[in-house]
Amino acid sequence: MISNFLPSVGTILGAVIDVALVTALLYWLLSSIYGTRGYHLARGLLIILASLAVLSWLGKLFSSLQLTTWLFNNVATMMIFAIPVIFQPELRRALEEFSLDPFKNLFKAVPEYDIKRVINEVVRAVELLSANRTGALIVFEGKVGLKDLIQQSGTMLNAQVSADLLLSIFNTRSPLHDGAVIIKEDRIVAARVILPLADRRDDRIGTRHRAAIGISEETDAVALVVSEETGIISFAYKGHLTRYVELKDLPFILESFISPGGNHEK
Numbered sequence: 001m002i003s004n005f006l007p008s009v010g011t012i013l014g015a016v017i018d019v020a021l022v023t024a025l026l027y028w029l030l031s032s033i034y035g036t037r038g039y040h041l042a043r044g045l046l047i048i049l050a051s052l053a054v055l056s057w058l059g060k061l062f063s064s065l066q067l068t069t070w071l072f073n074n075v076a077t078m079m080i081f082a083i084p085v086i087f088q089p090e091l092r093r094a095l096e097e098f099s100l101d102p103f104k105n106l107f108k109a110v111p112e113y114d115i116k117r118v119i120n121e122v123v124r125a126v127e128l129l130s131a132n133r134t135g136a137l138i139v140f141e142g143k144v145g146l147k148d149l150i151q152q153s154g155t156m157l158n159a160q161v162s163a164d165l166l167l168s169i170f171n172t173r174s175p176l177h178d179g180a181v182i183i184k185e186d187r188i189v190a191a192r193v194i195l196p197l198a199d200r201r202d203d204r205i206g207t208r209h210r211a212a213i214g215i216s217e218e219t220d221a222v223a224l225v226v227s228e229e230t231g232i233i234s235f236a237y238k239g240h241l242t243r244y245v246e247l248k249d250l251p252f253i254l255e256s257f258i259s260p261g262g263n264h265e266k
């Protein structure tokens, strides 16, 4: 008798395969866009959708929560059409990369690196850039990836951070000096990257500083600026520009914002 109420082995197996397939698809989707600004948006949408799905399922179980069930059904349908539009560039790139190397995003190890060395090299470069009044914009990538910006406008370098390399890049005779340098962990990932400009209009600052504020508004990156006009060192974080940074304070400031794994803790 009880066996009438128990699901058959086939049903259980079907459900397990169903869940495994959806999980694998979502994992692939998220790992494909990991490193882009769309990743956190996609993760947020999935969390909302999963919460609504759980509530809707509970609603069905207890024959209540009709509004939640209605909301879930409509949001889910809407998202099927909205997601390809919102994530069009990321999905396109992910599919292209997938066709070239299907297992590229699996089994990535978390790298370890010497953060003190990176900071020392950056500070040494900033000291000379500031003294020589050479303009510079250095962005430290945080948890939010900047891969999409780099692919749109930058020149890939993927070189170890060193003061000499930073000085060569920002040398005004170098073809790479315009735009921003992106640092991820202990690598200079790219140079000549065009950043989104902050909307804020302020006559006291030009486009280099507005670009630093812009990227710090849109992501959790820290952007370091050396003014070409005055040699003043500034940094932008969470949309706020701190100017007149003293060189002696720079190592502590950078250390407090950057931690291994690309996470800014403050």
Ligand SMILES: Nc1ncnc2c1ncn2[C@@H]1O[C@H](COP(=O)(O)OP(=O)(O)OP(=O)(O)O)[C@@H](O)[C@H]1O
Binding pocket: 135, 136, 137, 177, 178, 179, 180, 193, 194, 195, 196, 197, 205, 206, 207, 208, 209, 210, 211, 226, 227, 228, 229, 230
């Ligand atoms: N969107 C952007 N992304 C990255 N870099 C940019 C962007 N816009 C401008 N820059 C950089 O800023 C330089 C122009 O700086 P501009 O003089 O307008 O700004 P500023 O804030 O007054 O800086 P400075 O004090 O160094 O003069 C450009 O040559 C380029 O290297």
